[in-house]
Amino acid sequence: MTAEKITSGSDDQGAKKKLGIGFWLCVFWLTIMACVALFIPFLPLKSPTSNFVDATQGRPPYAPSWTHWFGTDKDARDVFSRTLHGARISLTVGFTAITAGFVVGGTIGVISGYFRGWLDRISSFVFVVLLSFPSLVLAILLTSLIERSLLTVSLVLGLLSIAPVGRLARAATMQYADREFVLAARQIGSKDHQIILKEILPNVAIPMSSLALLGMAVAVVAEGGLAFLGLSVEKGITWGGLIQLGSDSSRTLEDAPWISFFPILMLFLTVLSLNFAGDRLRAFFDVKEAAL
Amino acid sequence: MRFYGQRVALAILLLLAVSMLTFGALNVLGDPLFNVLGPVAGDVNNPDSIKMIEAAKREFSLDRPLPVRYAIWLSDFVRGDFGVTFSSTGQPPVSGVISERLPRTFTLVAMAQLIAVFVSIPWALITASRAGKISDRISTLNAFFLLAMPNFALAVILKFVFSIKLGWTPLTYVGDDPLGSRLFQMLLPALTIGLPVAAVYQRLLRTDIITTLQQDFILLARTKGLSRSRILIAHALRPSLFSFVTVVGLNTGALIGGSIVAETVFRIPGIGSTLVESVLRNDFPVVLAIVMIVASSFVIINLFVDFAYTLIDPRVRK
Amino acid sequence: MSSHVTDESSTEPLIETVGLRTHFITPRGIARAVDGVTVQIRRGQSLGVVGESGSGKTVLSRSMMGLLPRNGVIREGSIRYGGIEIQHRSPKQMRRVWGPEMAMVFQDPMTSLNPVMKVGKQVTESLQLHLGMSSSEAMAVAEKVFRDVGIPEAARRLNQFPHELSGGMRQRVMIAIALACGPNMLFADEPTTALDVTVQAQILDLLSAQIKDRHMSMLLVTHNLGVVAGYTDEIAVMYGGKVVERAPTKALFSNVKMPYTEALLQSIPRLSHASHSRLAVIPGRPPDLVDPPAGCRFAPRCAYARDLCRREEPELIQAESPDHTFACHFPVGSPEYHERREELSRMPAPLLGRP
Numbered sequence: 001m002t003a004e005k006i007t008s009g010s011d012d013q014g015a016k017k018k019l020g021i022g023f024w025l026c027v028f029w030l031t032i033m034a035c036v037a038l039f040i041p042f043l044p045l046k047s048p049t050s051n052f053v054d055a056t057q058g059r060p061p062y063a064p065s066w067t068h069w070f071g072t073d074k075d076a077r078d079v080f081s082r083t084l085h086g087a088r089i090s091l092t093v094g095f096t097a098i099t100a101g102f103v104v105g106g107t108i109g110v111i112s113g114y115f116r117g118w119l120d121r122i123s124s125f126v127f128v129v130l131l132s133f134p135s136l137v138l139a140i141l142l143t144s145l146i147e148r149s150l151l152t153v154s155l156v157l158g159l160l161s162i163a164p165v166g167r168l169a170r171a172a173t174m175q176y177a178d179r180e181f182v183l184a185a186r187q188i189g190s191k192d193h194q195i196i197l198k199e200i201l202p203n204v205a206i207p208m209s210s211l212a213l214l215g216m217a218v219a220v221v222a223e224g225g226l227a228f229l230g231l232s233v234e235k236g237i238t239w240g241g242l243i244q245l246g247s248d249s250s251r252t253l254e255d256a257p258w259i260s261f262f263p264i265l266m267l268f269l270t271v272l273s274l275n276f277a278g279d280r281l282r283a284f285f286d287v288k289e290a291a292l
Numbered sequence: 293m294r295f296y297g298q299r300v301a302l303a304i305l306l307l308l309a310v311s312m313l314t315f316g317a318l319n320v321l322g323d324p325l326f327n328v329l330g331p332v333a334g335d336v337n338n339p340d341s342i343k344m345i346e347a348a349k350r351e352f353s354l355d356r357p358l359p360v361r362y363a364i365w366l367s368d369f370v371r372g373d374f375g376v377t378f379s380s381t382g383q384p385p386v387s388g389v390i391s392e393r394l395p396r397t398f399t400l401v402a403m404a405q406l407i408a409v410f411v412s413i414p415w416a417l418i419t420a421s422r423a424g425k426i427s428d429r430i431s432t433l434n435a436f437f438l439l440a441m442p443n444f445a446l447a448v449i450l451k452f453v454f455s456i457k458l459g460w461t462p463l464t465y466v467g468d469d470p471l472g473s474r475l476f477q478m479l480l481p482a483l484t485i486g487l488p489v490a491a492v493y494q495r496l497l498r499t500d501i502i503t504t505l506q507q508d509f510i511l512l513a514r515t516k517g518l519s520r521s522r523i524l525i526a527h528a529l530r531p532s533l534f535s536f537v538t539v540v541g542l543n544t545g546a547l548i549g550g551s552i553v554a555e556t557v558f559r560i561p562g563i564g565s566t567l568v569e570s571v572l573r574n575d576f577p578v579v580l581a582i583v584m585i586v587a588s589s590f591v592i593i594n595l596f597v598d599f600a601y602t603l604i605d606p607r608v609r610k
Numbered sequence: 611m612s613s614h615v616t617d618e619s620s621t622e623p624l625i626e627t628v629g630l631r632t633h634f635i636t637p638r639g640i641a642r643a644v645d646g647v648t649v650q651i652r653r654g655q656s657l658g659v660v661g662e663s664g665s666g667k668t669v670l671s672r673s674m675m676g677l678l679p680r681n682g683v684i685r686e687g688s689i690r691y692g693g694i695e696i697q698h699r700s701p702k703q704m705r706r707v708w709g710p711e712m713a714m715v716f717q718d719p720m721t722s723l724n725p726v727m728k729v730g731k732q733v734t735e736s737l738q739l740h741l742g743m744s745s746s747e748a749m750a751v752a753e754k755v756f757r758d759v760g761i762p763e764a765a766r767r768l769n770q771f772p773h774e775l776s777g778g779m780r781q782r783v784m785i786a787i788a789l790a791c792g793p794n795m796l797f798a799d800e801p802t803t804a805l806d807v808t809v810q811a812q813i814l815d816l817l818s819a820q821i822k823d824r825h826m827s828m829l830l831v832t833h834n835l836g837v838v839a840g841y842t843d844e845i846a847v848m849y850g851g852k853v854v855e856r857a858p859t860k861a862l863f864s865n866v867k868m869p870y871t872e873a874l875l876q877s878i879p880r881l882s883h884a885s886h887s888r889l890a891v892i893p894g895r896p897p898d899l900v901d902p903p904a905g906c907r908f909a910p911r912c913a914y915a916r917d918l919c920r921r922e923e924p925e926l927i928q929a930e931s932p933d934h935t936f937a938c939h940f941p942v943g944s945p946e947y948h949e950r951r952e953e954l955s956r957m958p959a960p961l962l963g964r965p
Contacts, residue, residue: 129309132587132594136549137567141583144571145317221442225553228444229568240444247448247557254456264445272440508721514677516736516787517708526735530726 023280026273033270036084037091045081048237052076061256070262073245074252083263086239089150090267093233094220096154098212101161101219108162109169110204114177114196123166130163136225143231150233153226157219165208165215172204210285213278217271224267239263299598303591310587311369315362318576369584386577390563390585397562400478400485400554401547407486408547409540412493417524419494420501435491443550447484447557454480465560481558485550489543496539500532507531541597545590622693623650624827625674625795629687630697632666632673640684641899643669645851647687653794656821656828658838658859660874661848664896667831670848671797674829675712676704691795709740713788715817717800719780723772729783730756730768733790740791755786760816778809782816789820796821796828802837814841836878839863844933847871850897850907853926857934867929867936867943870908906939914940914950 036043046052052068053060053076060076062068070079112120130138142156176182177200185195226232227240246260247253253260354361419428441449454460461480504510505528513527552564559565563582570578632644644666651657659667672678674689676696689697691711696704716722724732733755734748743751749768756764759782772780781801788796798817802810818841821828830842838845839859846856847870855868866872870892877890894911897903906924909915916939924937940946 125309129306129313132306132310132591133583134545134549134586134590136552137583137586140552140567140571141314141317141579144574144579217440224442225444225549228553229556230572231568243445243448247451250451250456253448253452257452260448260452264441264448267445268441271442272437275440276436508716508718509724511677512714512716512722512784512787513724515675515708515712515714517705517710517740518735519705522739527724527727531724 019280019284023277026277026280029269029273030277033087033091033266037088040085040088043084045084046078048082048085049077052078061252061259063256064258071256071258073256073259079242079259079262082237082242083239083266085237086242086263087266087270089233089236089238090220090223090227090240091270092150093154093157093223094216096151097157097219097223098161098215100155100158101165101215102208102212104158105162105165106169106204106208109166109171110173110196110200112166113170113173114192114200120170124170127163127166130160135160135222139222139226140229140231143226148232148234150236153223153233157222157226160222161215161219168211169204169208172207173200176200176203206285207282210281211278213274213281215278217274217278220267220274221271239267243267296599299595303595306591307584307588310591311366311584312362314580314583314587315365316358318580319358319361365580369581386581389566389578390581393561393563393566394585396478396560397548397551397555397564399475400482400551400560400562401544403475403478403482404486404489404547404550405540405544407482408490408493408543411487411490412497413529415490415494416497416501417529420498420505420528421520421524423498423502432495435495438488438491441488443484443488444553444557446488447481447554450480450484451557465558477558478560481551481554481560484554484557485547489547489550492543493536493539497532497536500535501528504528504532537600538597541593541600544593548586548589621652623690624653624655625689625691625829626650627674627687627689630670630673630689631684631686632669632678633684633686635682635684636900639900642851642902643899644673645902647848647851647853649846649853649856651795651827651829653827654821654825655844656830656842658830658832658842658845659848660832660835660838660845662833662896664899665848666851666899667833667848668799671714671799671829671831675708675714675797676701677714706740709736709793710791711793712795712797713791713793714797714799715781715784715788715801718804719777719784720772720804722784723780725772728769728771729775732783733768733787736787736791752786752790755790756783758820759783759786759789760812761786777805778812781805781809781813785813785816785820789824792824794826796826798828798830800832801830803832803834810837817841834878835874847874850902851899852907852937854908854938855936856926857929857936861929861931861934865930865934867934867941868938869912869914869942869947871936872942906937913954914947916940916946 046068051060052072054062060072061074062072062076064071064079068078068080070083072078073082108123112123133141139156139160142159143153146152146156182195182199185199190198223232223238224240224243227238228244230241230244232238232240242263243260245252246256246258246263356364415431419431422428455462462477465474465477501524510523510527513523518527548564551562552567554560555562555565556568563585567579567582569575570582626649628648630644630647631642634641634643647666647670649657659670661667669678673685676689676699678685680701685697687697688695691707696707723729730749730752733752734743734745737743737748737751738745741748752768753764756767761767761779761782767775767779767783772783775783781804785801796817801817802813805813814837817828817830820826828842830838832838835845842859844856844858845862846853847862847868848854849870855862855866855871857865862871863875866875873890873892877892879889892911897907897910903910903920905918905920905922906912906915909919912919918939922939924939926935926937928935940950
């Protein structure tokens, strides 16, 4: 009898089977952000580009107050409004990128994992090549060469996620492709595409979808990094861009830290929610951490 | 020996593929001629402009087909001639720019990695031995928060707190300072990059240590009357390091990416910030050279990680 | 606690337990792994503890050495070593005892030795810690101990890793580690189960010789009665967390009292049996430690059980001498026993299967 295996507080075991209140708090926050992103034109916000110079307060930037909840920047633009507008681009890019990545990467991964052979070797090699660049470097390289619109930036980030997603999908597919129920399906004459759709895909989709939130967090952070460096959507208001504007000069950062800090806060809360909720989902579906 | 040979051959193949991809992307998606001459490149009706265009084409071999240009570039590159920067007046050779700035980035990344490793190991040991207790749960929460903060945001916050408010570190990097001072100036940027990575390492190592602690040989070590700390450090740590070593190696890429951001925020003239500047200026030779250097380091480090395995696990040595 | 215990000639037991209970708190309830065990071992004496898996024998040895975790474990009863109560000592206090006074040899030497540490170091570690030796002194002692336990080319072996040694040699290393600091009490937990049959006897001989030479006491835990037959002075048979019979080895084999022990004896395959004889088995499974049956715990599987057995738990009573105790209402040799045997022999398929 292995008496010594009964230890106090086995940390992961209790939490596995329920999602917990933390999860739902994160979902709540993400839903709010999603609504902001979608319904911005309809929200009663001040214009993000107008200057609200107020002679009575002296020269901008103005500290947070009842009229400007997050204060204003050097050009007296309302930080609150700009931050919410930033949510729009940052979240849209993040979402589109990970969706594209999952669709393309997932497809390639499943097909290579199922059929193997030369197709698998080529796609694996392509994955490895893509993964030999630190992703930020590749992102910088690609976004510098194109016209940076919402769509193109999303596609670039999506391209970057194809390799990690593809590898995961491939590994998951290979796990299932050898199992009995697939062999059984083949026995009764199912064609390959039927097997993929009916047997493999549902099983692979579950662990993959629990990773979708984590993937989106990565995409949002990546977009933030690009925006910070000036390489995200042209003329768009993004969280990264706002943070950069607020910290570009040490004077600005010292005198008016709120210009950067509120976007930082929003970004942080969003990424935290995505990470936490994604992690909870992953534990719930019991996906092995090594696969990441 | 065959194992090593195969891995090296694969690495070289990889680098060639990377270089082709990058070279192709830069030359196909971008317009080298425009970068050299600016608007003049499109001014085909002006005979003076045409002369300049022809001169530029000859100088930079832009009239030859793409594969030829690639071959030319490649043969120059491996001999250390990275070409000249495109759009600076006076056109210093790229290799000069790089050799001046590379050591700084290298130092920064090395510092960050050292911080990450030396913070994560004790952190993992302590939380593993207290798994499930309050201190462990708090630590997990902290790690989570740290990981949710993108490194550029963390850089801004740290700069605000330590440089601006507390004044402990200077605001900008001064390249002429003595070595000690320069290293100190790199401390904050290194922390920016290193701490989140430490959280990643700690998480992984903690799990592995906990697994190792369940093994029978740990029980035997207890029956020898060894203290808890001795068991942790002398017995539990080493067998738990396998995944850790792999992750440390593989994460160097993330650290390099992070250095781009840190160098920009803290204004350190290393190849990371240079990459961004050159990209914004469309300075292709510099971009190409830096990308190749970064990718090469990445590939070489991954190669080392594979080989390092044999050092850690004597069972794999033959 | 001093590291020198009772003097050599004392007849007081070196280690004893009185009413030892070790209960585990599990999600299903409280598992009574050891449920009231009283044993004594004198200096130089060896006790074999025999039972199926789940009988509590391993938990007994670990409880006696004090190795169980603090949480989720209920301890009752007393454990005395050298006359001193150790049941409620903290691990910190026990650490001074583990090594110089008590040591344990485990079942599987492949998993019990640190795979990335040289075997010599695994021995010198305790020598340096407990006896304050320098590393060269410790190495010399380690080499001597390696030779004592029969490891050839001892000096060379010190620098090898466990995976470079054979199973038998690894077990010798484990024994060397246990003996290094000269303990008085050795716990051997199924030391030969993971080994080849040919190596088993060698290891048991080795243990036996070392015990004699060093005047040590040993508690040998095993599920195999054949193992303890030649190597222990006394045998205690455990079932369902309790000791159901205890006797000097000879007496156990010649005058077995408890039907469970008899069944165990009969299930040992012997060379004298015809080849292809069916192995005798005890039908059924060990009792649930959380919710054990009322009355005698063996009753559900006992061929000789009667109503009384299922109602009342038998107490330990003496057999032919005070050394031999057992717990059974209708032991081997009683009239009820013979009566049942008659009935069984008339049945077509005997419960204690022989062809």
